[in-house]
Amino acid sequence: MFTNAYAYDQFMGRWSRLLAPCLAQFAEIPNSGGKILDAGCGVGALAFAIAEFRPLCHVVGIDTSKEYVSYAESRNNYSDRVHFEIGDVxxxxxxxxxxxxSLSMLVLNFIPNAPRALSEMKRVTKPGGQVVAAVWDYGGVMEMLRVFWDAAVAVDSTASRLDERHMPLCRAGELSELCKSAALDNIHENSHWKSR
Structure with missing residues (x-):
């Protein structure tokens, strides 16, 4: 994981900014607004997409990285209704x-105790509210990274042990199973979004 927020934003942020509006729409956040948690907000792509998509919403983005939170705040054009703070999902x-x-984008697979994180998201969400999460399919649909890792393994077969296709929660059905284990109901999975 990048420790430099600017470097992360330059490398992966462009992909996050493409995914964020799709996730915000998938979440079916009502037009009436409300208070939304962006759990593991990183550099703020999802929080900003929600603010754009639902102008009546107030968003709180949390991340464990002080640098990422500072970077997100420095780019915050919605400071009247989007706030970032340091926190642990x-x-x-x-x-x-x-x-x-409560929404989480591209972070649950990096959290040491993802079941606890999802349970915490459920706890802080009002009854009838949505808990929504997304991760990349590192084994297939996230083509940019798939091309990189396929090339790396072709050059050096020992790179296979580092290949992100082995990350948890990154294959079809795994995130749904995690949701079931957290006693969430009405679970819907969409694995058709393409990275281009």
């Missing part, structure tokens, strides 16, 4: 039912 510092919806 595994131990959310919010009361029960504090948010109308």
């Amino acid at each position: 595994q131990n959310l510092a919010f009361p029960d039912a504090a948010f109308d919806n």
Whole structure:
């Protein structure tokens, strides 16, 4: 994982910015607004997409990285309704039912205890609210990274052990199974978004 927020944004941010509006629309956040949690906000792509897509929403983005939070704040054109703070998705510092919806984009597979993180997202979401998450399919649909890793392994077969296709939660059905284990219901999975 990148420690430099600017470097991350230059390398992967462009892909995150393409995915974020798709996830915001998939979440079916009501036009009436509400308070939304962006759990593991990184450099803010999802929070900004929600703010653009639903102008009545207030978004709180949290991330464990002080640098990423600072970077997101420095790019925040929605400061009247988007706020970023340092926080741990595994131990959310919010009361029960504090948010109308909780979303997480491209982070659950990096969290040491993803089941706990999802349970925390559920806890802070109001009854009837949505808990929505997305990760890349590193084994297939995220073509840019797939091309990179296929080339790396072709050049040096020992790179296979580092290939991101082995990451948790990154294959079809795995995120749905995690949601079921957190006792979420009405689970819908969409694995058809393409990276181009």
